[in-house]
Amino acid sequence: MSMGSSLCPAFSTFTKHSPLVFNRNVHAYPFLRNCNCIARGYSQKTVDSNVSVSEAPTRPHSEILRIRESLLSREKTAVEIAEDYLSRLKERETKIKSFLYVSEHALQEAEQLDKMVAAKSPLGPLAGVPFGIKDNLCTLDMPSTGGSKILEGYRPPFDATCVRKMKEAGALAIGKTNLDEFGMGSSTENSAFQVTSNPWDLSKVPGGSSGGSAACVAARQCTCSLGSDTGGSIRQPASFCGVVGLKPSYGRVSRYGLMAFASSLDVVGCFGTSVMDTAILLEVISGQDSLDATSSLLQVPSYSSLLPSIGSLETKPLDGLRIGLIKETVVDGVDSGVVSAIFKAADHLQVLGAKIQEVSLLSFSLGLPAYYILACSEASSNLARYDGIRYGNRAPADDLVSMYGNSRSQGFGQEVKRRILMGTYALSAGYYDAFYKKAQQVRTIVQTDFKNALKDCDLLISPAAPTAAYSIGEKTNDPLAMYAGDLMTVNVNLAGLPALVVPCGFTAGEGQKLPVGLQFIAAAFDEERMLRAGHIFEQTIGDLCFVPPLL
Amino acid sequence: MGELPLCQRMLLSLPSSFRVSHSYWRSQRPLPLLSLHLLRNPSLTSASPFSLLGYCHLSSLNAAPGVRRSKFRAHVATDEVRSTVSMDTLLPQFEAVIGIETHVQLSTDTKAFCSCPSQYGAEPNSNICPICMGLPGCLPVLNAKVVEYAVKLGLALGAKINLDSKFDRKQYFYADLPKGYQISQFDIPIASNGSIELDLPVELGGGHRRFGITRIHMEEDAGKLVHAGGDRLSGSPYSQVDLNRAGVPLLEVVSEPDMRTGLEAAEYAAELQRLVRYLGISNGNMQEGSMRCDVNVSVRKKGDEKFGTKVEIKNMNSFSAMQRAIDFEISRQVSLHGEGQASKIVQETRLWEEGSQRTITMRLKEGLADYRYFPEPDLPNVVIEKAFVDEMCSSLPELPNEKRRRYEGMGLSMQDVLILANDYDISRFFDEVLTAGADLKLAANWIMGDIAAYLKNEKMTVNDVNLTPEALAELILMIQNGTISGKIGKEVLVDLLREGGSAKSIVEAKGLLQISDPLTIAAMVDKVLAENPKQVEEYKSGKKKLQGFFGGQLMKASGGKINPTLMNKILLEKLNGN
Incomplete structure (x- = not known):
């Protein structure tokens, strides 16, 4: 099997899989126990014919499990896998520009892995999996700029916790991906270094701020990637690029090593080409971290082992699941192509047995302004450390105040400056009560509304963005239009809930059809339910192939 | 610019980048400092070992919000002579109102939000990590000891402990503040509404006082700027940053404006120092900056309700400096009132200058600084169980x-009480001596006298010596019951302080038991009288003073061991009896 075939996976490849060989690590990563069941179930073609699901050859499979299979069966070496990805990465990079930096060590690390395979040493659950890292996550052996000039060439002395966990699980860090400067933006056009293209249509934005991480997975430049989500920065680009994007509950994944944008909203999450892959990643990167006081002590469930194999599915696998479609997200003003894709998805969920009802979140429209006040307020504080004193770029000046001024005005981009100014304003004496405090009150209302809605429903669904990917440059001069694009996602951050975006359909653009993502929202720390529904949805959605045809 | 990883860069530049300079707080020893990524004068760069780093000098370093430098000088200095004439009549007409904000550096092993050691006096920038340097992506995690110490001090001050308090960010730009904000507590401090009680020194009039404590809150310290070429910013060509202190935990204790004199304020600070030392939460050392007092002083006509304009005084590194600074400031303000120049009292921060013994303007405050406080999102609320x-x-x-x-x-006199209770270890020692059965007054006298003198001489604390409370009690008892003389007792004490052991064993080993047998004494007296017939004659002819001479001879002969009372009795009998 060539890695190229993975672009539109052939169903038959699964039948080749031998059962996984378990090792000592299996206790640390119990999700692997069930993994081969999926493969087997698939090949046994036992899906009940009553399920109105076509057994399309396009059904997404787990790239991570495939790599593991290849390594363990000696079908491929880690070096071969890495070379495959690297050559594809380089070839497509000229068009996509999703990476700010490509690792020089990936092949050496792959060689090490091959030695371990040869020695039959235990392999981590992500052994040989090449992954991209959003450049606002600190990495020890690669520069970490946050997409900002002020940190150009900056090399942190440590790995972010999520990166460390990925490496410990055997994954190969393949490079740092492009983003809007410090995560501030929705199109990745605010990067100080380059503009990333959408692999579905190079004239379109990949979304943002984790645009590089979404585009590189969509373009199959790597298997999966890490991103961060403050107001939709994983989910909106996942939707634009047709990949699966997972935003965990606030506190599920350590933020240590994530360059803070808005500390109370920021979460680290991941991208993959299947729900299974994001579930495996989530399990690896989750957990309490003594370096992040806001990380949760809650036990990390074995997310991937909770995902059912298709073979074991009942007639109505989502029977009894109460799903609320958020009314305010499918109203006028939302792209009609997006709305119809979401309705179709809802129909499909109904076919799978779920009970779909419309839910109204009265505070829905309040979230966006509240979000921008809170996020900017926190950002104005979090970005104060970029002062040119200890690290990063310093602009020369004759005195301290001018040095601060020059370094920051030359180092930060326009959008970052705009947000620092707005945040500083909102926190200033005399304005605090009218802005920051009021926004906190709105946040509480949004949280309560979600809580109530999630009492009546097990999950909520909505689009991940009001439109599909738009053209590069289309909104760069209209910040408010850009902010409005975050309408579907910011409330989830305000409430700290987990959300999953799964590709569900397409809109017809001017030429190229563009993917649309369906957002599942669950109660805090109820990722399992969301992943299960997303997985079943994805595996049964039918004849849709979410691989960009341009590639 | 292409940068090395930060930690690596620091290691690389460490040996070459030491500079000898005096610390801001006039520490006695020269402090080598690391130029981190530094601010410096262009003229120095060519010769400087830091040439790979940028530069910039700090001619307007005073960038804290709402604050600017001023050339304004103390007014009173020029009018000192004139104003002192009328001060005796002016001062009684005014009343000073004094409030104090004290920063107490906690003696935790590690910093408030990271695991760096927090000890004082380490090589510059040796106790730092990505977290206290404020590197991108770093997060604070609260050291539980800080909460423990804060609660202890809160309870000791009789304050209300807030079971659910939170941290906030206090934001301003300064070169010693790595994150651009200080993690502090703003509207919900960990403790509030307490008080402190103290007894003023007897020799200064005495009296019991109770001052209100508004609040106690937890926060982190900033780093330290060291200004090249001296201890002041002005005139210094460049400054260096030492982040060892950045993130060291502090408790800020804010008093009510309850004090009226420099003495009361100094005694307030001394009592607070005593308290934190008793609690073992800080060494309270003012010279090292472990305890720093900012004093707010205003004056008003006696009987007035309204407060006058308050002036903040900083940079006092002893209690006596505090007292002098405040008294100077009160005089300055009162004399301005006396000259009808009250409007010249402005809201400002003044520095105490030890050299000239006066306060000088450091910076004027233009309205209230806006620190844009908001809740620290990286830290959960500090929720404490009642248990x-x-x-x-x-x-x-x-x-x-x-x-x-x-x-x-x-029944101890207040003077003795104040001395004994001043130091926790001394008072504990005293208590243990009493527990071991010693007489109250004698124990107090020995401790305040010979032992205190010895400790002072040897620059030791009571914990450093080998004398146990039991041994001292035993020694006191032996003197009391005449086993040894007081004079021998002093010698035995020195042995006990140096070597330890029991008083009895030393007395026995050295044969220092008092000679109290009348027959032995009589024989000794006979011998001395026989050896000095001339003096005996003189005595008998009326020179009674010679009794002292015989006593001295007897003491000498006995090596000081003879019981003086018995000796005198028998000596007189022999001299007068014949």
């Missing part, structure tokens, strides 16, 4: 004021 507070409460030692009241009740 934890109860546990802390029961673990509190006897506090200075309780101790003083107890000693007073036992």
Whole structure:
């Protein structure tokens, strides 16, 4: 099997899989126990014919499990896998520009892995999996700029916790991906270094701020990637690029090593080409971290082992699941192509047995302004450390105040400056009560509304963005239009809930059809339910192939 | 610019980048400093070992919000002579109102939000990590000891402990503040509404006082700027940053404006120092900056309700400096009132200059600084269980004021009470000597006298010597019952302080037991009288003073061991009897 075939996976490849060989690590990563069941179930073609699901050859499979299979069966070496990805990465990079930096060590690390395979040493659950890292996550052996000039060439002395966990699980860090400067933006056009293209249509934005991480997975430049989500920065680009994007509950994944944008909203999450892959990643990167006081002590469930194999599915696998479609997200003003894709998805969920009802979140429209006040307020504080004193770029000046001024005005981009100014304003004496405090009150209302809605429903669904990917440059001069694009996602951050975006359909653009993502929202720390529904949805959605045809 | 990883860069530049300079707080020893990524004068760069780093000098370093430098000088200095003439009549007409904000550096092993050691005096920038340097992506995690210490001090000050408090960010730009904000507590401090009770020194009039404590809150310290070429910013060509202190935990204790004199303020600070030392939460050392007092002083006409314009004074590194600074400031303000120049009292921060013994303007405050406080999102609320507070409460030692009241009740004079209760270790030692059965007054006298002198001489604390409370009690008893003389007792004490052991064993080993047998003494007297017939003759002819001479001879002959009372009795009998 060539890695190229993975672009539109052939169903038959699964039948080749031998059962996984378990090792000592299996206790640390119990999700692997069930993994081969999926493969087997698939090949046994036992899906009940009553399920109105076509057994399309396009059904997404787990790239991570495939790599593991290849390594363990000696079908491929880690070096071969890495070379495959690297050559594809380089070839497509000229068009996509999703990476700010490509690792020089990936092949050496792959060689090490091959030695371990040869020695039959235990392999981590992500052994040989090449992954991209959003450049606002600190990495020890690669520069970490946050997409900002002020940190150009900056090399942190440590790995972010999520990166460390990925490496410990055997994954190969393949490079740092492009983003809007410090995560501030929705199109990745605010990067100080380059503009990333959408692999579905190079004239379109990949979304943002984790645009590089979404585009590189969509373009199959790597298997999966890490991103961060403050107001939709994983989910909106996942939707634009047709990949699966997972935003965990606030506190599920350590933020240590994530360059803070808005500390109370920021979460680290991941991208993959299947729900299974994001579930495996989530399990690896989750957990309490003594370096992040806001990380949760809650036990990390074995997310991937909770995902059912298709073979074991009942007639109505989502029977009894109460799903609320958020009314305010499918109203006028939302792209009609997006709305119809979401309705179709809802129909499909109904076919799978779920009970779909419309839910109204009265505070829905309040979230966006509240979000921008809170996020900017926190950002104005979090970005104060970029002062040119200890690290990063310093602009020369004759005195301290001018040095601060020059370094920051030359180092930060326009959008970052705009947000620092707005945040500083909102926190200033005399304005605090009218802005920051009021926004906190709105946040509480949004949280309560979600809580109530999630009492009546097990999950909520909505689009991940009001439109599909738009053209590069289309909104760069209209910040408010850009902010409005975050309408579907910011409330989830305000409430700290987990959300999953799964590709569900397409809109017809001017030429190229563009993917649309369906957002599942669950109660805090109820990722399992969301992943299960997303997985079943994805595996049964039918004849849709979410691989960009341009590639 | 292409940068090395930060930690690596620091290691690389460490040996070459030491500079000898005096610390801001006039520390006695020269402090080598690391130029981190530094601010410096262009003229120095060519010769500087830091040439790979940028530069910039700090001619307008005073960038804290709402603040600017001023050339304004103390007014009173020029008018000192003139104003002192009328001061005697002016001063009684005015009343000073004094409030104090004290920063107490906690003696935790590690910093408030990271695991760096927090000890004082380490090589510059050696106790730092990505977290206290404020590197991108780093997060604070609260050291539980800080909460423990805060609760202890809160309880000791009789304050209300807030079971649910939170941290906030206090934001301003300064070169010693790595994150651009200080993690502090703003509207919900960990403790509030307490008070402190103290006894003024007897020699200065005495009296008991109770001052209100507004609040106690937890926060982190900033780093330290060291200005090249001296200890002041002005005139310094460049400054260096030492981040060892950045992130060291502090408790800020804010008093009510209850003090009226420099003495009261100094005694307030001394009592607070005593308290934190009793609690073992800080060494309270003002010279090292472990305890720093910012004093707000205003004056008003006696009987006035309204406060005058307050002036903040900083940079006092002893209690006596505090007292002098405040008294100077009161005089300055009162004399301005006396000259009808009250409007020249402006809201400002003034520095105490030890050299010239006066306060000078450091910076004027233009309205209130806007620190844009908001809740620290990286830290969850500080939620304390009541059981934890109860546990802390029961673990509190006897506090200075309780101790003083107890000693007073036992019948000690207030002067003795203040000396004995001043130091926690001394008072503990004293208590243990009493427990071992020693007489109250004798124990107090030995401790305040010979032992205190010895400790002072040897620059030791009572914990450093080998004398045990039991041995001292035994020694006191042996003197009391005549086993040894007081003079021998002093010698034995020195042995005990140096070597330890029991008083009895030393007395026995050295054969120092007092000679109290009348027959032995009589024989010794006979011998001395026989050896000095001339003096005996003179005595008998009326020169009674010679009794002292015989006594001296007897003491000498016995090596000081002869019981003086018995000796004198027998000597007189022999001299007068014949």
